[in-house]
Amino acid sequence: MDGGLYLIPMFMNIRTVFLVIALLAFGTFAKATTHIIKFGQSLGFIYQPSELVNVAIGDTIQWEGFFTFHPLLATQLPETAPEFHFDGVDTIFTYVPQVNGEYKYICTAHEGMGGRFVVGGSSVDVEDQFALTAFPNPTSDNLSISFSLTEGANARIAIIDIHGKQVAMTTDAFGTGRNTASINITMLPVGVYYYRLETPEGTAVRKFTVSR
Numbered sequence: 001m002d003g004g005l006y007l008i009p010m011f012m013n014i015r016t017v018f019l020v021i022a023l024l025a026f027g028t029f030a031k032a033t034t035h036i037i038k039f040g041q042s043l044g045f046i047y048q049p050s051e052l053v054n055v056a057i058g059d060t061i062q063w064e065g066f067f068t069f070h071p072l073l074a075t076q077l078p079e080t081a082p083e084f085h086f087d088g089v090d091t092i093f094t095y096v097p098q099v100n101g102e103y104k105y106i107c108t109a110h111e112g113m114g115g116r117f118v119v120g121g122s123s124v125d126v127e128d129q130f131a132l133t134a135f136p137n138p139t140s141d142n143l144s145i146s147f148s149l150t151e152g153a154n155a156r157i158a159i160i161d162i163h164g165k166q167v168a169m170t171t172d173a174f175g176t177g178r179n180t181a182s183i184n185i186t187m188l189p190v191g192v193y194y195y196r197l198e199t200p201e202g203t204a205v206r207k208f209t210v211s212r
């Protein structure tokens with residue numbers, strides 16, 4: 001009798017332990033959040049919210065609006081985070097960050113329309129870190145891109161158009177400190193472009209103009 005009464009709570013305890021484990025596992029899985037960012041239309045030329053600081057790896061960033069009118073382009077990415085851009089007819093675009101750090105993006109059609117999100121609470125402003133600049137700007141035939149690295153590394157410089165598509169590219173080994181790379185842009189038609197510096201420390205994008 002005593003033994004029987006003792007066994008029932010034991011059995012329930014084991015079940016409770018499994019239940020707690022299952023709930024914890026589900027809770028961890030279910031914690032992945034979808035962060036919705038709306039833009040355009042009645043909101044005007046802004047992203048709402050334009051800032052998200054509590055994003056976790058594996059969360060989904062979901063933009064909702066008209067990308068053909070407001071083309072989306074990532075302008076800052078931490079470390080090895082893949083770049084993103086979208087100007088398709090779909091009214092939803094999603095990105096799942098896999099690297100902690102600060103991400104920035106813009107609408108390429110409207111000056112000053114941009115936003116940022118911080119993953120894992122760590123915020124390193126890569127743009128400031130690189131002190132990325134280009135000259136001359138506007139340019140007609142050649143663009144010199146100047147940037148700082150805290151450690152020597154192979155870096156890639158891509159020229160992208162307002163749709164985020166790569167139109168020119170160069171790769172080289174660069175040293176610690178200040179570096180300058182030149183890229184020939186004589187084949188590019190007049191217009192607005194971006195140069196994207198991709199390094200192991202992160203990726204940063206800035207605008208330039210081709211005029212002749």
Ligand SMILES: [Cu+2]
Pocket residue numbers: 045069070071107108109110113
């Ligand atoms: Cu826009």
